[in-house]
Amino acid sequence: MASTMTRKETVNPAALPKPSGYAHGVKVGDVVYLGGQTALDPDMQIVPGGIVEQFRQAFSNVLTTLAEAGGRPEDLVDVTIYLTDVDDYMAHGREIGQIWREMAGREYPAMAGIGITRLWQKEALIEIKGVAVIGSGGEA
Numbered sequence: 001m002a003s004t005m006t007r008k009e010t011v012n013p014a015a016l017p018k019p020s021g022y023a024h025g026v027k028v029g030d031v032v033y034l035g036g037q038t039a040l041d042p043d044m045q046i047v048p049g050g051i052v053e054q055f056r057q058a059f060s061n062v063l064t065t066l067a068e069a070g071g072r073p074e075d076l077v078d079v080t081i082y083l084t085d086v087d088d089y090m091a092h093g094r095e096i097g098q099i100w101r102e103m104a105g106r107e108y109p110a111m112a113g114i115g116i117t118r119l120w121q122k123e124a125l126i127e128i129k130g131v132a133v134i135g136s137g138g139e140a
Contacts, residue, residue: 013068016061017044025065030134031110033068036082037061038124046123051088058128059103066132073104074137079111079130086115090124109139 008050011025015026025110026033039047039054040061049056063073083089089096100108109130120128 006038006063009069011065011069011077013064015042015064017042022102024061025069025079027069030077030136032066032071032134034062034130034132036127036129037065038119038121038127039079040075040121046121049124050092051083051085052092054102054125055089055096056099057094058126059099061124062128063103064072066130069132069134071132072137073133074107076104076109076130076133077133077136079109079128081111081113082116082119082127083113084116084118084125086113090112 003008004028009027010023011027016024016037018036022035022085024035026137037058038061039057041047042059047053062079065076066073081089119125
């Protein structure tokens with residue numbers, strides 16, 4: 001009998017900091033689980049500039065992992081955003097929305113924003129994780 005098991009593939013883009021103890025993403029079939037990304041730059045530093053710039057970097061890191069797995073922003077089906085200051089995020093919602101549209105278009109996946117006390121890196125204001133289904137975003 002042929003195996004129907006789908007192989008699990010770790011996705012760690014060379015453009016992102018080398019992970020230790022975690023994976024940037026895991027692909028199982030057409031589903032990509034995108035690990036939480038903060039605003040770390042390639043030098044393992046949280047980018048300065050507040051919530052807007054940190055959103056841009058963290059979301060870019062998510063999309064870099066998704067692209068490495070063969071996906072596009074339109075393939076995102078679920079996104080969770082962890083925030084150390086929900087009010088600050090909401091105060092910059094218009095700017096953050098513009099960045100989303102620039103990077104991912106006008107379609108939005110299911111989303112949740114969760115206020116938390118702090119993140120792994122003390123300077124981090126935001127962490128973004130998601131799930132994508134490759135090919136679910138329509139025509140190329």
